[in-house]
Amino acid sequence: MKTFEYARPSTVAEAVALLEQHGPDAELLAGGTDLVIEMRNAWKVPKVVIDLKRIDELRPAIRENGQWISISSTTVMTDIAEDARIQKYFPALVESAVVVGSVQIRARATLAGNICNGSPAADTAPPLLIYRAVVAIAGPAGRHKIPIDDFIVGPGKVALGRGELVTGIELPIPRQPIGAAYTRLTRRRGTDLASITLCCSVEEGGVARIAYGSVGPRAVLVEDSSGVLADPGAPDERKSEILDEVFADASPSLRSMRASPDYRRAMLRVLGARALQTAIDRFGDAS
C-alpha cells in the first residue's frame, strides 16, 4: 500500500474543510472494509485519508423522533441489526445488514459506507429504496437531504459534490402497515458478494414495490400498483407477466464470473416470487 497522510477531524465542519481542501486526493474512512481493500489493490491511491470515526456529532448512532429513525454515518451493521426500533419498523433492512460479510466485517462496516461505496451489489441498497430512505449530506454550502433513489448514481458513483459527506441516513417510520422482505443470491452461504439483491414490499392499497440490484449499474426500484403482485389470490400467469415487466430493465453483466446472465435473469424471477410471498405473508400479519 502506498503511504498516505491520515487525518482525524473531531467535527463535521473540520471534515468538510479537509475534503474541500484536498478534493479528489482525499478519501473518507468509515469502517474501511471497502476502502482498505481498494487501497491495498491500488485501485484508490489517496494522499489523505480522513477518518470519520471520532466525530462526536455523529453519535449517538441511531435516533428516533416519532416520525423518523436516523442512522448516523458511523453506525455499523451489527448495531443496526441489533436495534429494536429498526427490527420493528424496518425488518428487511435488518435482513440485509445481517448478511453483509461476516461477523467481523459487520462490526466495522457502516451503512453509509455501503451506500457511498456505490457498489451495484450493496446489500442495503434495495431495502433503503423500499423504505424511502433519505440521505443527509453536509458540505461547504451547508446541509441538505436527498432521496436515496437520487443519491445512488452508478458503479462507484453517488450524488456527492466536492467537499460533501454523508452525515446520516434517515428512514420515515411507516404510518400504514407494510410487509417487506429481503433476499439475495450468492454462491455460498458464508461471506459472499451477491449476484442478486432483492427487496419487496406490499403496502395498503395493493401496491407492491420491488427493488433489486447486482444486475445492472445500480439498484433499481419498480412499483406495481395494478394490485396483482400484492394479491395473494392472483393467478400465477398474471403475476408472471408483471414480474417480466418488473425485471425488464435487468442487464446482468455478460462477463461476470459470479453468475451467467441467464441464471441471474431466471433467479430474479425465483427470488422475486419467493420474497413477494414473504412480504404478502408479513403484510397479512401486520394489518
Add this chain to the structure above:
Amino acid sequence: MKADGIGAAAHRLGGIGRVTGHQQYLADIRLADMLHVKLVKLDCARARIVSVDKSAAEQVPGVRLIMTADDLPQPVPRFGPQFQDRPILADGETKYHGEPVAAVAADTKEAAEEAARLVVVEHEVLEGGVFSVADALDPGAPLVQDPSIRADDQWARTNILREHRFGWGDVDAQEADLVIENLYEFPMVTHFAIEPHGFMAAPDGEGIAVWSTIQHPYLLQKTIGKLLKLPLSKVRVFAPDPGGGFGGKQNPKLEPLVAYIALHTGRPARLVLTLEETFQAVRRASAEVTVRTGLNSDGTLVFEDFECNFLIGAYVDIADRVVTKGSYLAAGPYRVPAVRIVARGILSHTTPSTAFRGFGIPQVTWARESNLDEGARALGIDRLEIRLHNLAEKGEEFVPGDTPADGHWVQSVQRAAELIGWDQPLAPGRGRGIALGLKSGPTTGLSYSTVRLLADGSVLVFSGTSDMGQGARTVFAQIASQELGVPLDRISVVMGDSSVVPYDQQTSASRSSVLMGTAVFNACLDIRNKLTALIAARFEVPESDISIEGGVVRIPDVEMTITEALQAGLGPLGGELVGNGEMRKDKDPSHPLGGSAAFFEFNTTAIELEVDPGTGEITILRHITVGDVGTALNPLQVAGQDEGAAIMGLGHTLMEHYIFDEDGRIRNLGAIDYRIPTSMDLPLQMRSDSIENADGPGPYGVKGISEGALLAVSPAVGSAVTEATGLIIRDLPLTPQRVWEAMTERA
C-alpha cells in the same frame, strides 16, 4: 496411561499458541537488516520477454536489488523434484499467468512493492497458449516444455509429459452384460492454506540458512545444496511449523530465488506470497477421466478401462508422481478381473500443479464411483449392494502383485451405511449417496528419530516431520509417553532445524504416524534397552530380570519410576540416555510405483442432501465419513483430520474452481471470487467414525489417516444429487448455477 499415551484424546501440543497467535510462523520471524522481496509478474500467461527496464524502479528509495534471469548464473539454473525444469526466474518466456520475471529486494515491503510496479517488462504475448487437454493435444500446439529438458524422451516433442500404462487381465477379452462409458471432469483447485507461503534466506558463515513454510525441509536442503554447490552441512534449513500445507508446501518453489538474492546482497531476504500469488504457485491437477465399466447383470465387476488425462501445468514439480499414484489404484478397492489404465500427465501454460491431499485419487474416484452408480442404476441394483458385492476382502490381493487388502473394509462401508440410515425411507426431494475411496500410503520411506531421556526424567523427541496442523508433535509425544511412562507435559518435540534434527524423507502421503512414528517408537526402545543395561550393571542383576512397563522399572524385590532408575543408573555425574530409531521402506524397482503400498487409506463417505428446485442450491443435511484407521493414536485428532478433509472435499465438489479467460489469465485470483466453504456452508450434521482393528503397519497397528475423508466426497454428493433430482452431472463443481442449468436443459 490413557490420559497421555496411545488412544488418549490428548490436546494438541502447541495448540493454544497456534490459536492465540503466539506461534511463530515464518512471517513472524524478523532478522536484523532484512530485505523484503516482491515478485515482478506479467498480466498474461504465455509471453516472450523482450527486455526488462529497471531504471524507474531503481529510483525508489530503499531498493537494493532488482534481480532478473540475467543476474543469475547462465544458463539459468533449474530444479524440481522429478525433472530439473523449473527456472529460478522465467527464462526468456513466461509459461503461466504469474510466473515471476524479476524480483525486487528493498529495505521495506512498501518500497519493494512500489518498485515492483515500476519495473517495465517489455514482452510479446504469444498466441496459441495451451490451457486445456484439447489445446495441448492439438498437433499444432506449441510445446510447453523445452524438448532439451528431456531430450531422449519419446514424448519430448509433444505436450504429453509421460504416458503410463497399468493393469492386469485382458479387458478386451472380457464379456460383460452391461458396459457403461462416460467422461468425468475434475476442476483445477488450489490448496488455500491459511498461512501464506513464505521463504527467507541469509548468508550463514561459509554457507546459507534458509527458512521456509515447507513440508519437506530435507529435500529443500538437498535442492539448495545442489544449486549453490554447497555441502549439506553448510545449508541450514529452518522449517517453522506451517499453518496448513495440504501438499502445496511439499516441494521447493521460491527458496532458491530468495537464496540467490541473499547471497547477491549479503543480507537476509524474505518473500511472503499474497493469497493471489499462492493461487499462481500451487494447485491440484485438473483431470478428464474416461471410464468404461463392464458389469454382469448381477452387479459383478467384469472389467474397468480408464483413460486419465491430468492437466499438470507448465513445470512438472511432483505431478508425474501424482499421475501414476492417482491412476494406479483407479479400479479402487474392488475385485476386478481385468483392468486397463492409461494415464497421461499433460503440460499446459497454467500454474504448475503439485501434490494436494489425495494425490490424484479424488479425480479418478469421482469417475469410478460415479460410473459404478450409473451401472447400478441401469441394472436396478442398490448402490450399497453393488459395492459390498465387489469389495475386496481382507488379505485379498485385489491389485495383483501389490499389498493385499489390509483391512476389513466391509466394516467401514457398513458403519457408514448404518450411520446415514441407508435402509431408512427417504423424505421427498432428498437424495443419498455412498462412495468408497482408496489411496495407497507411501511406497518408500526413510525416517530417523532421536529421543533423549534427560536426567530429570523429562524427554526430548527429535523428528524431521513438519507439523502443519495435522498434529504430528502430539502423536510423537504420545508414543514417547506410552513407551517411557513420562507425562505429556514433560515431553518436548523438536522439529524444523536441519542442523539439529536428523533426516526425514518427507511429510506427505499420511505417512508420519506410521513411518516417523515407528522411528520414535524404536528410539524409545533403544532408550529402554540402554536403561536396562545401566540398571543391570548398577544393581548387578541379569538384564532378563528387568522389566520396564508403563514408566515403572522392576527388578527382583525393587520397583522404581523410570526417573529413579535413570538417576540411579547414571550416578552422580548425571547425564542422559540417547536413543536412536529408524524406519526404512526401501525402493522396489520391479513395482510400477517403485514400491508396494505401506498401507491403504480406505474411506466410506455417505451423504444425504436436498436440492432447491428453484435455484439449484444443494443443502447437505448429513455427511458421514468412516475410515479404516488401524488404531486411532489420538481419536480427537483423527476426527479433526477427517472433518477437515471432508470439508475440503466439499470445496471442490460444490464450489471451488479456477476460472480462466481466453488468454490463460486466472480471473478469480484471491478470496473474493474463488469460493471455499465457510462454517456456514457446512453440512447440517457431520459425523466421522473409525474402524479400529490394529491391523496397520505402524506402532500399535496404526495406518495413515489424513486424506481418506476427502477421496470419495464428490461421487457421494453427485450420487445423492442424482437421486434427489434425476440429473446426472459429470463435471465439477456442482455449483447452484450448474445444477440449475442441468435442470433447465432437462425441462
